[in-house]
Amino acid sequence: MKIKPLGDRVLLAIEVGEEKTKSGLFIPQTAQEKTQTGTVKAVGDDKDVIKVKNGDKVMFDKYAGTNVTIDNVEYLVIKMQDIIAVIE
Numbered sequence: 001m002k003i004k005p006l007g008d009r010v011l012l013a014i015e016v017g018e019e020k021t022k023s024g025l026f027i028p029q030t031a032q033e034k035t036q037t038g039t040v041k042a043v044g045d046d047k048d049v050i051k052v053k054n055g056d057k058v059m060f061d062k063y064a065g066t067n068v069t070i071d072n073v074e075y076l077v078i079k080m081q082d083i084i085a086v087i088e
Helices: none
Strands: 009-014 037-043 057-060 066-070 073-079 083-087
Touching: 009 057
Parallel strands: none
Antiparallel strands: 009 037, 009 073, 037 057, 057 083, 066 073
């Protein structure tokens, strides 16, 4: 299945957090804090508002967007205004 965001929305693949600390302790998935970074997978059709492109790694607001799971991969559909920064 493919998702094409509309308007000023962006589809992000959410990055998975570290499962192990630097000292070697394992952190269960349920205890991990949700990451606030992801990779742009698709952009909407409002080219005047959208300032990111496919493949960009971005940081977004903590409570932004709508979670979607496709083929066991977690995605997030968010508005462009909820993207805080591009990570280079």
